[in-house]
Amino acid sequence: MTGQSNGIDLVGLREEAQRLLVGAGEGPGLDQVTRALVGYAVCSSVTTLDVEAGDRHAGRALDLGATAGQLHEVLVLVSGLGVHTLMEGSRSLAALLRARGADLPDIDDARRAMHERHVGSSKYWTLFETHVPGFLEALLRLSPAGFEGFMRYGAIPSQTKQLTPVTREIISVAVDATPTHRYMPGLRLHLANAIALGAGRAALLEAIDIAARAPLPPGVR
16 A cells, blocks of 8 residues: 555555554543544545534534533644645655755754754654655755745644644544545554554554545535
């Protein structure tokens, strides 16, 4: 299975998820609040953007005790799906330019300092690099401003801390698995993170099943 979303059907996605979940404990399924938050995330993601369906999930989450801060952090988290354009586009553009004999900008002292400030020896970014190899370097070379923006925006949910880290990872698994997205590099990364944080097979497969039921994008008037 390639890292591209084209040609990946639900059966192939679930098979990949099952393979990645080998060795993970079964664990409990999603609790009611998390289930509603995952539904809200899936319907609110840019690849679905069904506002009415999202409102229904948000209302259920509120009825179950979720806070406005948690719901908005879901929005901030899933709005980051746009970075997949940067991830795949930056890597592909860098490869295309190199194939044409073009020299990419050097990693100068300023770029090196930026990388050290945001990435350093972080275990998260080490794992990230195994799933999206070459992206951080390509982005740093092609657009230091884009690199800085990517790092700052992506860090917001971990700074506001309205959701637990494992909930953020489960939500990320779901939105990467939606029928109109199916971004496998992200799904693999977030599955690994969720397992490391204690999520079990039952909860993660349930999140993927919620994603599979996402409505087709109705458009926004």
